[in-house]
Amino acid sequence: MINMHVSVLLKEVIEYLNPRPGENFIDCTINGGGHSLEIFKQIGPNGKILGIDWDSGVLEKLESKLDNKTKKSFILICDNYRNLKNIVGNNNFSPVHGILFDLGMSSWQLGASGRGFSFQKDEPLDMRYSENQTLTAKEIINQWPEEELIKIFGEYGEERRARAIAREIVFRRKRGVVESTTDLVEIVRGAIPARQRFGRIHFATRIFQALRLATNEELENLSKGLEAATDVLAAGGRMAVISFHSLEDRIVKNFLREKAREKKLEILTKKPIVPDWREAQENPRSRSAKLRAAIKL
Ligand SMILES: C[S@@+](CC[C@H](N)C(=O)[O-])C[C@H]1O[C@@H](n2cnc3c(N)ncnc32)[C@H](O)[C@@H]1O
Known part of the structure; x- marks a missing residue:
């Protein structure tokens, strides 16, 4: 349902x-x-x-x-x-x-499309509404410069820890491609203080919102x-x-x-x-x- x-x-x-x-x-x-x-x-x-x-x-x-x-x-x-x-x-x-x-x-789209819109599922980082789009969330996470990541996390996610999370992404992607929603959730988890991991809203909510907005403009x-x-x-x-x-x-x-x-x-x-x-x-x-x-x- x-x-x-x-x-x-x-x-x-x-x-x-x-x-x-x-x-x-x-x-x-x-x-x-x-x-x-x-x-x-x-x-x-x-x-x-x-x-x-x-x-x-x-x-x-x-x-x-x-x-x-x-x-x-x-x-x-x-x-x-x-x-x-x-x-x-x-x-x-x-x-x-x-x-x-x-x-x-x-x-x-959130629950069953398999396109990585939800941080509660383990799916490829896609987030496109249309298969005709070329830009994917995976490309943003793996290829965009750190400053651009900071900008979208701040502007589209209103994420206070934008800087720390972008830094962690850039550090982690040097070791291998960030493929999935689970990879990203783990990176965000590692970039924020422990007390923020148990807030009212899930700690990855803002990052996922920012990525979806950026991927689809x-x-x-x-x-x-x-x-x-x-x-x-x-x-x-x-x-x-x-x-x-x-x-x-x-x-x-x-x-x-x-x-x-x-x-x-x-x-x-x-x-x-x-x-x-x-x-x-x-x-x-x-x-x-x-x-x-x-x-x-
Ligand atoms: C919340 S749903 C609409 C639900 C619909 N009103 C209903 O009651 O069934 C939003 C829809 O907008 C589409 N969408 C998002 N951005 C769009 C865009 N720029 N142009 C056209 N469709 C878009 C999504 O693919 C999705 O199917």
């Missing part, structure tokens, strides 16, 4: 996107289609969904799950959502009434995706973004504020919407989720 992805803030996403019969929606991170199928209940059968995911594997799974009738209303595209403008243009998808971003990875994707989404939305169209950590949420918050100042968007969520206690209890993955939404002016 741990690998079954449960869509986060589903009711709230529908409330803020407010899909109506016959409208067109874009799901920039469609994965298993949890949010999209719920949107489709409101817009179908005449409305359409343009579903994007960078991971071809999750799209294949979704396609095999959709019945033939529903399939006709879904356009599924394997691409990075930072290319949203081209994707929309190439598919003549217009007008766009709503856009959703549900950031990061799914439970399946996630924060750059997000900034570019938000900009493109604002451009392709029709006037009166809505955008909703679910983020899972403070770096993402800060980008979303600042972006929406800037566009509100420019009178391009009106913010619908003064404060981010978070899961209620019931959802937080039932789906631990939802606990860090924050939803922000806006309407195109």
